[in-house]
Amino acid sequence: MHVAQPLVSRPTDISVDSLAEQMTLAEKIGQMTQAEKNSIPPEDVSTYFVGSVLSGGGGNPEPNTPETWASMVRAYHEAALKTRLRIPVIYGSDAVHGHSNMRGAVIFPHNIGMGATRDPELVRRAAHVTAREMMAAGVHFNFAPAVSVPQDIRWGRTYEGYSEDPSIVVPLGVASVEEQQNGDPRVLASVKHFVADGGTKWGTSLTYDWIQGNWQAPGDSFSIDQGNADADEATLRSVHLAPYVAAVKAGALNIMVSFSSWQGTKMHANRYLITDVLKGELGFSGFVISDWMAVNQIDRDYRTSVTSAINAGIDMVMVPYDYKLFIKTLTEAVESGAVSQERIDDAVRRILRVKKWLGVFESPFGRDDLLASVGSAEHRAVAREAVRKTLVLLKNENNTLPLSKNALILVAGRGADDIGMQCGGWSITWQGDHGATTLGTSLLEGMRQVAGDSAEIGYSADGQFEGSEKAEIGVVVVGESPYAEGMGDNGNLKLSAADQELVTRMRERCSKLVVVVLSGRPILITEQLAQADAMVAAFLPGTESQGVADVLFGDHPFTGKLSYSWPRSIEQVPLTALKQHPDGPLFPLGYGLTY
Ligand code: BGC
Ligand code: BGC
Numbered sequence: 001m002h003v004a005q006p007l008v009s010r011p012t013d014i015s016v017d018s019l020a021e022q023m024t025l026a027e028k029i030g031q032m033t034q035a036e037k038n039s040i041p042p043e044d045v046s047t048y049f050v051g052s053v054l055s056g057g058g059g060n061p062e063p064n065t066p067e068t069w070a071s072m073v074r075a076y077h078e079a080a081l082k083t084r085l086r087i088p089v090i091y092g093s094d095a096v097h098g099h100s101n102m103r104g105a106v107i108f109p110h111n112i113g114m115g116a117t118r119d120p121e122l123v124r125r126a127a128h129v130t131a132r133e134m135m136a137a138g139v140h141f142n143f144a145p146a147v148s149v150p151q152d153i154r155w156g157r158t159y160e161g162y163s164e165d166p167s168i169v170v171p172l173g174v175a176s177v178e179e180q181q182n183g184d185p186r187v188l189a190s191v192k193h194f195v196a197d198g199g200t201k202w203g204t205s206l207t208y209d210w211i212q213g214n215w216q217a218p219g220d221s222f223s224i225d226q227g228n229a230d231a232d233e234a235t236l237r238s239v240h241l242a243p244y245v246a247a248v249k250a251g252a253l254n255i256m257v258s259f260s261s262w263q264g265t266k267m268h269a270n271r272y273l274i275t276d277v278l279k280g281e282l283g284f285s286g287f288v289i290s291d292w293m294a295v296n297q298i299d300r301d302y303r304t305s306v307t308s309a310i311n312a313g314i315d316m317v318m319v320p321y322d323y324k325l326f327i328k329t330l331t332e333a334v335e336s337g338a339v340s341q342e343r344i345d346d347a348v349r350r351i352l353r354v355k356k357w358l359g360v361f362e363s364p365f366g367r368d369d370l371l372a373s374v375g376s377a378e379h380r381a382v383a384r385e386a387v388r389k390t391l392v393l394l395k396n397e398n399n400t401l402p403l404s405k406n407a408l409i410l411v412a413g414r415g416a417d418d419i420g421m422q423c424g425g426w427s428i429t430w431q432g433d434h435g436a437t438t439l440g441t442s443l444l445e446g447m448r449q450v451a452g453d454s455a456e457i458g459y460s461a462d463g464q465f466e467g468s469e470k471a472e473i474g475v476v477v478v479g480e481s482p483y484a485e486g487m488g489d490n491g492n493l494k495l496s497a498a499d500q501e502l503v504t505r506m507r508e509r510c511s512k513l514v515v516v517v518l519s520g521r522p523i524l525i526t527e528q529l530a531q532a533d534a535m536v537a538a539f540l541p542g543t544e545s546q547g548v549a550d551v552l553f554g555d556h557p558f559t560g561k562l563s564y565s566w567p568r569s570i571e572q573v574p575l576t577a578l579k580q581h582p583d584g585p586l587f588p589l590g591y592g593l594t595y
Contacts, residue, residue: 014356014361016349016352016353016356017349019085019087019352020345020348020349020352022085023085023348025331025334025344026048026049026327026331027049027083027084027085027087028344028345028347028348029049029327029330029331029334029344030048030049030050030051030327031049031050031051031087031316031347031348031351031352032051032310032315032316032317032330032344032347032348032351033048033050033051033052033316033317033319033323033326033327034050034051034052034053034054034092034289034316034317034318034319034320035050035052035053035054035319035320035321035323036053036054036055036056036059036319036320036321037053037054037055037059037072037076038056038059039319039320039321039322039323040053040323042075042076042078042079043079044079044323045076045079045080045083045089046079046080046082046083048323048324048327049083049087050080050089050323051087051089051090051316051351052089052090052091052092052141052316053076053089053091053092054091054092054093054141054143054318054320055091055092055093055094055101055139056094056292056320056430057094057101057425057426057429057430057431057484058101058428058429058430059093059101060101060102060103060428063103064101064102064103064428065102065103065104066102066104066105066133066136066137066371066374066375067371069102069136069137069138069139070136070137070138070366070368070371073091073137073138073139073366074138074365074366076089076091077089077091077138077364077365077366080364081364087352087355087361088355088360088361088364089364090140090141090188090355090358090360091138091139091140091141092139092140092141092142092143092190093134093139093141093142093143094142094143094144094426095130095133095134095139095142095143095144096110096111096142096143096144096145096146096160096426097109097110097111097130097423097426097427097540097542098126098129098130098133098383098542098543099130099133099134099137099139099374100423100426100427100428101426101428102133102137102374103428103437103438103439104374104375104438104439105133105374105375105438106129106133106374106375106379106380106382106383106542106543106544107383107423107427107438107440107542107543107544108126108129108130108383108386108542109383109386109387109390109539109540109541109542110159110160110424110426110520110539110540110542111145111146111159111160111161111162111172112158112159112160112161112162112163112520112521112539112540112563112564113159113386113387113390113391113538113539113540113541113560114126114162114172114386114390115161115162115163115168115169115172115563115564116389116390116391116392116537116539116560116561116562116563116592117386117389117390117559117560118168118172118561118563119389120171120172120174120175121175122385122386122389123172123175123176123179124175124176124178124179124183125179125382125386126382126383126386127175127176127179127180127183128179128183129379129382129383130142130180131179131180131183131185131186131187132185132367132370132373132374132379133370133373133374133375133379134185134187135185135187135366135367135370136366136367136368136370136371136373136374137366138365138366138367139187139366140187140188140358140360141187141188141190141254142180142187142188142189142190143190143192143256144176144180144189144190144192145162145172145173145176145177145189145191145192146160146161146192146193146197147161147162147169147170147173147191147192147243147244147247148160148161148169148192148193148197148198149161149163149164149165149166149169149198149199149239149240149242149243150164150198150521150564151164151198151199151239151574151575151576152198152200152201152202152224152573152574152575153493153521153522153564153567153573153574153575154202154220154223154224154489154490154491154493154573154574155198155200155224155225155488155489155521156221156224156225156425156483156484156485156486156487156488156489156490156520157197157198157225157484157485157488158520158521158564159424159425159520159521159539159540160426161198162563163563163564163589164198164563164564164565164575164589165563165589166238166239166240166242166243168563169242169243170242170243170246171246173191173243173246173247174246174247174250176189177189177191177247177250177251177252178250178251181251181252181253182251185367185370186358186359187358188253188254188354188358189252189253189254190254190255190256190289191243191244191247191252191254191255191256192255192256192258192291193256193257193258193259193260193267193291194244194255194256194257194258194267194273194274194278194288195236195240195241195244195258195262195267195273196229196231196236196239196240196241196258196260196262196267197229197240197258197259197260198240199229199231199235199236199239199240199260200224200225200226200227200228200229200260200261201224201227201228201229201230202223202224202227202491202574203223203224203227204224204227204228204261205222205223205224205225205226205227205486205489206226206227207222207225207226207259207297207486219490220489220490220491220492221486221487221488221489222486222487222489223489223491224489225259225485225486225488225489226259226260226297226485226486227260227261228260228261228262228263228264229260229261229262229263230262230263230264231262236262241277244278244282245282248278248282248283248284252284252286253285253286253287253354253357254286254287254288254289254354255278255284255286255288255289256288256289256290256291256318257274257288257289257290257291257294257314258291258294259291259292259294259297266294266297266298268290268291268294268295268297268298268308268309268312268314269298269308269309269312270312271311271312271313274288274312274313274314275312275313278313279313285350285353286350286353286354287315287316287347287350287351287354288313288314288315288316288350289314289315289316289317289318290309290314290316290317290318291318292318292320293318293319293320293321294318295309295314295317295319302325302329303329303332303333303338306326306329306330306333306339307333307338307339310330310333310339310343310344310347311338311339311343314347315346315347315350315351316347316351317330375439380543380544383542383543383544383547384544384546384547384550385547386542386544386547387538387541387542387544387545387546387547387548388547388548388550388551388556388559389559389560390538390539390541390547390560391536391537391538391547391548391551391558391560392536392537392558392560392561392562392591392592393534393535393536393558393560393592393593393594393595394529394535394536394537394566394587394591394592394593395529395532395533395534395535395593396533396534396593396595397533397534398512398533400473400512400513400514400533400534401514401534401536401552401554401595402551402552402553402554402595403451403473403475403514403552403553403554404455404473405450405451405452405454405455405553406454406455407455407456407472407473408455408456408458408471408472408473409447409451409455409456409457409458409471409472409473409474409475410457410458410459410460410463410465410471410473410474410475410506410509410510411443411444411447411457411458411459411460411474411475411476411477412459412460412461412462412463412474412475412476412477412502412505412506413461413463413476413477413478413499413502413516414434414461414462414477415443415477415478415479415516415518416442416443416444416459416461416475416476416477416516417442417443417444417445417459417461418434418435418442419435419436419437419438419440419441419442419543419545420432420433420434420435420436420437420438420482421434421479421481421482421518422440422442422443422518422538422540422541422542422543422545423437423438423440423482423540423542423543424480424482424483424484424520424540425482425483425484425485425488425520426484427482427542430484431482431483431484431487431488432482432483432484433482434481434482438543439543440542440543440544440545441543441544441545441546442545443477443516443538443545443548443549444457444459445545445546446544446545446546446547446548446549446550447475447549447552447553449546449549450546450549450550450552450553450555451549451553458471462498462502463476463502463505463506463509465509470509470510470511471509471510471511472510472511472512473510473511473512473513473514474506474507474509474510474512474513474514475513475514475516475552476502476503476506476513476514476515476516477516477518478495478499478502478503478515478516478517478518478528479495479499479517479518479519479523480518480519480520480523483520488520491570492524492570493521493522493523493524493570493573494523494524495523495524495525495528500527500528503515503528503531503532504531507531507532512533512534513531513532513533513534514532514533514534514535514536514552515528515529515531515532515534515535515536516535516536516538516548516552517535517536517537517538518538518539518540518541519537519539519540520539520540521564522537522562522564522565522566522567524567524568524569524570525586526568526569526586529586536548536551536552536558537560537562537566554595557594557595558592558593558594558595559592559594560592561590561591561592562587562588562589562590562591562592563589564589565578565585565587565588565589566585566586566587566588566591567585567586568583568585568586572585
């Protein structure tokens, strides 16, 4: 029976120890549970003492606005405060490039582009804007930064990694963690995915066999995502662990475990790396969270899965659907002795310490005063600057760039006028989408704004322009359709046939041809490079594509340097193959022209 306790009257004096001592097993296991908002009604946060709620990719309220986000999240905060001990819930989301699920939020370039800037200060400013837009909606917990070090660009999460080189990832990952956690507003950064998510081998993903029985993902989907990394321990440490060592030193208080395996063992069951290395050797004092239903992949028997994961050192489980089953299973595991009371107490203390540090006992809610700043001109200006600095100039012959503001310019390619495509995955929806998915400026609109009235800019998505006279300048925007984890695994990395034909058509039509590539990774452009006078890698710039126009027209310089090496052909993929290939890359890591 629960004895009514006085409400915590001076929350700043909250003592984690005395709170933990008062907690029942149900309250403790509740804290260790993270459910998804589409599964859990707010009242179950009260009933089951749930410690965290998340929005998965695209887990948005309907309609999707900053105000509906704020009230959706507030209902969970209020529910948590109805529990006996009034322990606040923290709400999590993938604000991986801005608070990018929320329509109207500013969307920054994906990490691959931020890697090209090599600019920790810029990463900090982007993280600050992101934290403001998260907190406007009451979201305290960000599943970012990814500090993946992708070694195989066929991986559909390549763009989530700053670079293939850990020495580029480390300072940018640290900057993101520090600004999120020490800035104002403060949010909890989740550093992910621990560890070697970027080191998996093509063809080793078992995900859909495991979860969905015989379900076959289309094409190459789930070929490498969630697969196995077979690196030896020295490589694991020097390439993939390095960003965690730095992030923990910088004060990181949350780490998300990877779906992937290391040497055949699921990371979620890897006690050595999670408990001995991360919590022991590195001295990580925060809490470890599992990835989306990843615990279920450990074993076909759910009880075994839960027991292994908690005993490996996972403190909070992103369930995300059947939280009642998770709670029941973990409770039974504790009662039977399969999971010790000490392990539960350690997990709960870690979670409570982080909540105390985060300040949610004093201020459990979001910051309504920040709602007006969502998508503001000030916030967008930071993203526009970021976009400029991400761009890498791959080729520039015949004085093609910068473009003149007094010219007739023919713009082609669906990517030129497609906000969804320039945002990529993890934007409004999990996989992202084409079209006007959110508020922002397309590249075409940006060019028209920046060039002003003196330029004449014509547009045709498929490059069909009236007349047959050659235009002085053509700009063709090609690249990848949006994708995210799993679905974005791609074994050929070619431009679509339509994009290839478009470049050829525009080549014939224009005296000088600029090709802008929108992509989440290096793709195969060797033939188009020969056709173009100038070529720009723009990666996935997000909502503020005027930044691309600023640089194309020469108002700002090109300063970006490739954060991944760019292969000539698929034979040069993955990175180990490229390193052994006699021809060398099309462009090496660090390449980038300037003007
Ligand atoms: C992804 C994580 C993400 C989580 C919540 C998972 O599928 O791997 O990166 O944070 O979902 O959306
Ligand atoms: C969710 C994502 C999650 C994924 C994992 C999706 O439905 O929206 O957040 O990462 O499932 O399978």
